[in-house]
Amino acid sequence: MAQIQEFTKGIWKENPVLRLMLGLCPTLAVSTSIDNAIGMGAAFTVVLLGSNVVISLIRGFIPKQVRIPCFIVVIATFVTIVELTMQAFQPKLHEALGIFVPLIVVNCIVLGRAEAFASRNSLPASLLDALGMGVGFTLALSVLAFVRELLGTGTVSFFGHIIVPGPLFQPAAIMILPPGAFVTLGLMMALMNKIGERQS
DSSP, X not given: OHHHHHHXXXXXXXXXXXXXXXXXXXXXXXXXXXXXXXXXXXXXXXXXXXXXXXHHHHTTTSOGXXXXXXXXXXXXXXXXXXXXXXXXXXXXXXXXXXXXXXXXXXXXXXXXXXXXXXXTSOHHHHHHHHHHHXXXXXXXXXXXXXXXXXXXXXXXEETTEEEEOSOSSOOOGGGGSXXXXXXXXXXXXXXXXXXXXXXX
């Protein structure tokens, strides 16, 4: 039961985007399409998984005075692996995500999980925490991107395949611009808070 809660907290109770309001810069910037959202979410999840696992394993050997630089080196290693892999196998996605892939190194969610959780907990717990946070981040990003892409362009495509034919209505271009991102994210947060109030 505790293991399930360790995983699900990142999806709902402690969702990094919709509850903790962390990592909003890449969330707002890349959520213009489903492709970008899933690509960013996958990259983020791989980095978070790798860094949480390694930091949990070496936490006993890192002096407290240099723990943050050590965490950043571990995170940067996984970011480099992800970026080079993406550049080799998904060059279009890598180009679309741009600077936001290397910026995962200083993403407050990844560094926060390393400091607050992986450095203080066992490997299985750190693994579940990373998976939950990664899935929660990807889901929030994907829902946000789906709404913005649908309302902003009138259609939704998934890696070259149109899943919502259209346009079924006159699209509102503002939805794929920054104001649309803020409005949609605010409404999603309000909905989560309302559901949370009813559950409690």
